Amino acid sequence: MDVSVIIVNYKTKELTHNCIDSVFQNTNDIEFEVILVDNNSRDGSAEFFSKDNRIKFVESHSNLGFGGANNLGYSHSLGDYIFCLNSDTILFENSIKILFDYYKKYAEKKKIGVLGAFMVDNNHTYNGSGHLLPRLSDYSNLILNKLMRRSNIPFPIFPEGVDCVEVECVTGADLFLSRKLVEEVGGLFDPAIFMYNEESELQLRIRKQKYHNYVIKSTSIIHLQGATLTAISNQISSEKYYNQLRMNIKSRNYMLKKHYSFIWRSFYYILRFICYAPIVLLGKESCSRKKEIIKILLRNE
Structure with missing residues (x-):
């Protein structure tokens, strides 16, 4: 075969x-x-x-x-x-x-x-x-692009x-x-x-x-899915987006821990938090959901 x-x-x-x-x-x-x-x-x-x-x-x-x-x-x-x-x-x-x-x-x-x-x-x-x-440039470039x-x-x-x-x-x-x-x-x-x-x-x-x-x-x-993603600002009120973000960050954390050093990961997480935290806090979701995402953003594990 x-x-x-x-x-x-x-x-x-x-x-x-x-x-x-x-x-x-x-x-x-x-x-x-x-x-x-x-x-x-x-x-x-x-x-x-x-x-x-x-x-x-x-x-x-x-x-x-x-x-x-x-x-x-x-x-x-x-x-x-x-x-x-x-x-x-x-x-x-x-x-x-x-x-x-x-x-x-x-x-x-x-x-x-x-x-x-x-x-x-x-x-x-x-x-x-x-x-x-x-x-490390992932999120700094994202901020600049926005x-x-x-x-x-x-x-x-x-x-x-x-x-x-x-x-x-x-x-x-x-x-x-x-x-x-x-x-x-x-x-x-x-x-x-x-x-x-x-x-x-x-x-x-x-x-x-x-x-x-x-x-x-x-x-x-x-x-058929295409490569152009909807802007984050248009997705932030969507429950689907929050679920996707949570799974994405959790799997990314696992991969980074498996393949990258603690120091490198720490810098990466800081940049990620700076990028996403304002978007989450300004979103229209409940406070409990915002807290959940913030905790995931801060998690170094």
């Missing part, structure tokens, strides 16, 4: 079905399998996908989070290469074969860790294929005529890597991370082993 495509479904039945269809409609000249993990959706997804004979359906009876569900799918995989693909992506060309061929051709020369495709929105406009790993009203620019930037760009971290929507590498770095995703930052933690481990992560422009994949 060349490639195992792992897709996680959580209450996105229609999106997931479209994603699966796009994989089978556009993938050829390669031996592959599609493993779908349903993360206890309870919306009819299990009954629907269990009847699809094209896929290997794995049902989880609890919500394992994104990383945990991918790990479950990985335990059922047979491929020499693993392709973790978000359910909100659509393939419109033979992307899996292109990624597979590129990885095999340049694996040793470029010492490839994770490989990703050129991600576009529904209008085929580039919307970002990677991001940076944590750095003050100067700078818009987000999709990352990475591809110079004219360049097909492959090295990135610190490939976006979690499409992660292509070898089974051999997964085993070398101690597994796919850290099971301690329920959601957010799991792809960063994985690629930190990969980079520590002196591998490099790349995005190639020779194949594109539609990512």
Whole structure:
């Protein structure tokens, strides 16, 4: 088996079905399998996908989070290469074969860790294929961007005529890597991370082993979520935003403690607090919720 495509479904039945269809409609000249993990959706997804004979359906009876569900799918995989693909992506060309061929051709020369495709929105406009790993400039740059009203620019930037760009971290929507590498770095995703930052933690481990992560422009994949986030000021009254912020910070704290020094983390947390505290305090949520977020921002564990 060349490639195992792992897709996680959580209450996105229609999106997931479209994603699966796009994989089978556009993938050829390669031996592959599609493993779908349903993360206890309870919306009819299990009954629907269990009847699809094209896929290997794995049902989880609890919500394992994104990383945990991918790990479950990985335990059922047979491929020499693993392709973790978000359910909100659509393939419109033979992307899996292109990624597979590129990885095999340049694996040793470029010492490839994770490989990703050129991600576009529904209008085929580039919307970002990677991001940076944590750095002390994260929040100072965010503050400056807000003050100067700078818009987000999709990352990475591809110079004219360049097909492959090295990135610190490939976006979690499409992660292509070898089974051999997964085993070398101690597994796919850290099971301690329920959601957010799991792809960063994985690629930190990969980079520590002196591998490099790349995005190639020779194949594109539609990512329906897009890369442009709603401004924080428009989200702060949303309960969903608070829940996402809490999970994001908790998983980020865990990753930082695992991979960064105490002194580095301390400076990082101070900058994070300076950036977020005014936004939280000026929000329209209850005092108890504000206190909860402030406590998470201050937590150095």
